[in-house]
Amino acid sequence: MATVPSKFPDAKSPSVHLAHPTPSERRAFLTNNGQSWRGNLTIEQYLVREDAVYDYLTPANMTYWVLVDGDGEERMVLSSCETYKRRGIVAREGKVKDVVGHGIGSVFCRPELRGRGYAGRMMEELGKKLQHWQTEEHECLFSVLFSDIGKKYYAQFGWQPFPSTHLHLATIPLTTPSLPSLPPTRPLTTSSLPPLCTLDESLLRHRLPPTSAASPSTSLVTFLTTAELLGWHHVREDVIATATFGRPAEVRGAVCGEEGERVWCYWLRSWYNADGTNTERNHLHVLRIVVEGWDGADGGAVGEGREWVGGIAAVLDAARREASGWQMEGVEVWNPSEVVVEAGRLLEGGCRVEERETESIPCLRWYGERKGESVRDDVQWVANEKAAWC
Ligand SMILES: CC(C)(COP(=O)(O)OP(=O)(O)OC[C@H]1O[C@@H](n2cnc3c(N)ncnc32)[C@H](O)[C@@H]1OP(=O)(O)O)[C@@H](O)C(=O)NCCC(=O)NCCS
Structure with missing residues (x-):
C-alpha cells in the first residue's frame, strides 16, 4: 500500500x-x-x-x-x-x-x-x-x-x-399508459447494435460537411458511436447491474419506425448513489439519438425536423419506462437539440433542461490549426452526447 x-x-x-x-x-x-x-x-x-x-x-x-x-x-x-x-x-x-x-x-x-x-x-x-x-x-x-x-x-x-446542458425526464411507472399518438417502439439488444452503429457512422460522415452552420474555417469534430464504444459502456454497466440486481441489463435502447425512417437511441444505466436503495443521482443516460431519415439530426438548421418529434418522444418514453425498473430517478439526454427538447415536452410530466456547472463538463483540447481566440471559435463539437463520456 x-x-x-x-x-x-x-x-x-x-x-x-x-x-x-x-x-x-x-x-x-x-x-x-x-x-x-x-x-x-x-x-x-x-x-x-x-x-x-x-x-x-x-x-x-x-x-x-x-x-x-x-x-x-x-x-x-x-x-x-x-x-x-x-x-x-x-x-x-x-x-x-x-x-x-x-x-x-x-x-x-x-x-x-x-x-x-x-x-x-x-x-x-x-x-x-x-x-x-x-x-x-x-x-x-x-x-x-x-x-x-x-x-x-x-x-x-x-x-x-464545451456545452454541458441536459434534458431531464422523470421516471414513470411501467403501468402509465403511453400517449396514443406516439409510434410503437421495439427494444434494442446487444446483437442489434452493430448494424445500426455502422449505418449511423455512414450517415454521420455524409451529414457533417453540408449541414455545417459554422464558418468555413471551423472544424466539425465528433466521436463515432461504434459498437465497440457502446460495448465499453455496457461492460461497465453489466458489472454494476449484476452486483446490484443479480442480472446484466438486456435492453440497450429503443427504435421506432420502418427502415429508412427509423429513430433510435442507445442508452446506459448509470448508478452514482452509494446507497443501493436510493434513486437520487441514478440516471438512465441516453447515449445517442439517431434520426435515420433527417439530414439535420446532427447539427441541422434550427426550426427544422418537426416531423421527427413524435418518433423521438417515443424512444424517450421507452427510456423513462426502462429507467423505472432499475432504481433510477430519471433519464438524461446530453446537449439535446431543439427537436429533442420539443419531444421531451410532449411527454406527460414534461421535462426540464439544466446546465451542469460542476460535474461531467465536456472539455476538449484541440491539436489542429488555431485561428480564433478560443478553441470554441475553431472547433464545433458535433453530437456532444453521453456516448463520448469516459
Ligand atoms: C482533482 C485532483 C485530481 C487534483 O489533484 P491535485 O494534485 O491536488 O491537483 P493540483 O495540485 O494540480 O491542483 C489543485 C487545484 O485543483 C483544483 N481542484 C481540486 N479539487 C477541486 C474541486 N473539487 N473542485 C474545483 N477545483 C478543484 C483547485 O483549483 C486546486 O487548487 P487549490 O488547492 O488551490 O484549491 C484531486 O483533488 C482528486 O483526485 N480529487 C478526487 C477525484 C476527482 O474529483 N478527480 C477529478 C475528476 S475530473
Missing part, C-alpha cells in the same frame, strides 16, 4: 515524470480512486469492473498513466489517470478525415498528496504526449475529458469547456 512521503517532491522537478503503472501500482491507485468512483459497488466489485473494462478494451485502446517521482522499485506514484483511444472524424471545408480522439478519465491524486501541483503536472505532460499517442493509423486531432471539478481547472492545461 502506498505511503505518505517524508518529503514531498516539487511537482516541477526533473525527477517527476509521466510513466505507465506496474500491475501493483495500478491496483493501488484503483483501490484509492475507487473511493471517488465506486458508486454503490464495494471496492472489490469496483476492481472487478475495472479489470473487466481493461480486458474488454486491451492495451491497444486503453492506457493507464501515472505521474511518478524517481525510478525503479523506489519510485513514488503522485497521481494517475487513464486514456481511451477512440475513433473520431473531423470535417472541414467539405472534407471528412478519420482521426484518433483520446478520452481521458479518472484523473486522481491521493488526498494526502493534493494541492501540490501533481495532477497539474500530469495533465501538462499528458496533453503533449497524447497528440502522438497510438497514432499509427490516424493522426490525433483532439482529446477530451469530462470534468467533475468545474470548468476552470482543466482549461489552464488546454482542455476548454
